[in-house]
Amino acid sequence: MSFLTPLALALSALAIPIVLLYMLRLRRTEMPISSTFLWQQLIRDREANAPWQRLRLSWLLLLQLLILAALVIALARPFTEVKTITTGRIVLLLDASASMKAKDVEPSRFAAAREIGLDLVDTLGADDTMTLIQVGNVPEVLAAASRDKLVLRKALEDASPSDVSADWFAAMTLAAAGAIGVDELKVVIVTDGGLPGNLPAVPGDVRFVQVGESGSNLAISALATSALPGRDPQVFARISNYGETDTDVILDITLDDDETFFTARRYTVPADSYVDIFDLDLPASFDALTAQLTLPRNAAMPDYLVSDNLAYAVQDPSGAGRVLLMTEDNIFVEQIFRSLRGVELYLIEPGTNLPRDQYDLYVFDSWLPTDLPTGGDLLIINPPRGLNFFQLGGEIEPRGSITVNSDDPRMRNLASYMEAIFVDKMRTLGDIEWGTVLAEIDGNPLVITGEVDEQQVVILPFDARYPNTDLVLQPAWPILIAELASWFSPPRITDTAESLSPGSPVTVRFIENAEEAIVTLPNGRTVMLEPESSEVVFADTLQSGLYRVDLRKDGETFRSEQFAVNLFDAAESDIEPQANVQIGTSTIAEAAREETGRREFWPWVIGAGLAVIMVEWLVYHRALQRRPAVTLAGLHGSGSAQPGGWRARFSTRINRLLRRPSARRTTRRGSNRATMRRRY
Secondary structure, eight states, X not given: OEESOGGGGGGGGGHHHHHHHHHTOOOOOXXXXXXXXXXXXXXXXXXXXXXXXXXXXXXXXXXXXXXXXXXXXXXXXXXXXXXXXXXXXXXXXXEOSGGGGOOSSSSOHHHHHHHHHHHHHHTOOTTOEEEEEEESSSOEEEEEEEOOHHHHHXXXXXXOOOSSOXXXXXHHHHHHHTTTTOSSEEEEEEEOSOOOTXXXXXXXXXXXXXXXXXXXXXXXXXXXXXXXXXXXOEEEEEXXXXXXXXXXXXXXXXXXXXXXXXXXXXXXXXXXEEEEEEEEEOOTTOOEEEEEEXXXXXXXXXXXXXXXXXXXXXXXXXXXXXXXXXXXXXXXXXHHHHTSTTEEEEEEOTTSOOOSSOXXXXXXXXXXXXXXXXXXXXXXXXXXXXXXXXXXXXXXXXXXXXXXXXXXXXGTTTHHXXXXXXXXXXXXXXXXXXXXXXXXXXXXXXXXXXXXXXXXXXXXXXXXXXXXXXXXXXXXXXXXXXXXXXXXXXXXXXXOSSOBXXXXXXXXXXXXXXXXXXXXXXXXXXXXXXXXXSEEEEOOOOSOEEEEEEEEETTEEEEEEEEEEOOOOHHHHOOOOOSEEEETTEEEEBOOOOXXXXXXXXXXXXXXXHHHHHHHHHHHHHHHHHSOOOOOOOTTTTOOOOSSSHHHHHHHXXXXXXXXXXXXXXXXXXXXXXXXXXXX
């Protein structure tokens, strides 16, 4: 054992004044009495006392000397030399991704990685520093170039993993930034492996510490719902087995926030393979779905990671909804709407009165009613006459090529398809300043969209039949109608209909003049968003589960929408520990404890000193409780002493002696004195 500050041992000289104080101390018991008549001898003894006393055994003295010894040793900072991973200027990269929640080591891989970090902190030298980086979806610096072990230990103890994928590229960039101005940087990566193979090189000495023992794990690696036109939705799922043994597993499916149990089925998943599930029909009325894996009692292998045993899906509400089509045997228009997802198609003959029921979209093909419906959107194909918001011109025969407005997102997939399409005849349009031209030919609008009197309107001024155009025979036709149907759909609150990965941002739209949005997280916590603009980016999606967004106006919720966050990442579900990692062009194996570090144990000495202080306090107060408290009554009167004990009996005898007659006192003076001397 050695000391970092040996000069502090000189403080042990403080033991001398402590001992001297005990030698100068007079040890008498205080006793209140009514008279000093019988205590003259004690007064004379006190006057004759010398200032120095013989040092006697005292537990308080021994305890106080032990406290002083503990304080002096702690100030001297004793240490022992131990083997450690590295010393010097250290950057510690602590993997906090989902795979670190695996419990193949007790209590978890992340807890084991934290202990490795704490051990590294304990062996830091006086001139060593450590930067602690927690590697999640966004790497976070928990402590920057600190020598303070308390700060580093607190940062490690506060660190925790989450259901995210680790961004090792950003983590390596942060580590490389720590090399600026440092001659010998040591980068220590504590992880179970699974790092991408194309990571950039990091200046300095890189060392890898591996945690984890087994790769046994089952996961839901995909989950979605879909519906063909005219049919109930179905669930698609994939169960992956990352272990080395074939095993059975039970898939439970519940609907609408785990309130309605739907089904449970048992599947056998081959080792290092997967099983696809696509034969489960769902009811049409559900909103969200939760799938969970459960191992039967006789399962052939354990499942060490539970984060990927749950998955969530939301039924996509997009689509044009209820569509009323008025056409005369135009199979090209009819079939395309029948094939669209999220469409309930209703057909009526042209010339028939419009039904009273409300529809989301009205499609008029080569026919227009006398009075347009006041609700719902409009798709007008080959209009026979003009209306109050556009003028219909003469018929032309275009000969040029079609030009697509590529800046509009509705046409992003159509530019290459529309170039070779021909249109034999079409009508010109006027008074269309309200609209946006998506495609044109010879300078005349071919597809125009816009909003008129709070109705979304699309006009196609040509006959959508073959042979007038081959558009209806090309892939551009279903793509165009699908994009327009999506535009006709009620606007979504969020910009996603698919599952998000943990940590991914989502855009929340404040549609219909919403005053605020309330986001409810899977754990029940709520976050309020205010409309600083028409859209707000929400990024607190670190938890897997179902999120609900409620739009509110005047304190009331008027629109709600859900979205799902899932850990569908094979790199995290494949928890097999890796023996090495690839950094730049170097393959780095697990580091051995080859360097010598210092492990200080002064905190233990301080703890022992505090324990001795508590013992000293107890000893002192017990001594106070044992100190007698005796009061003698007045020598002339009917007083009494405290009952019990020799002091009480002495007081009683004195009182009796003083009450006897003087003659009797004189004759028996000698015997009374002898009796008092003998008894007391």
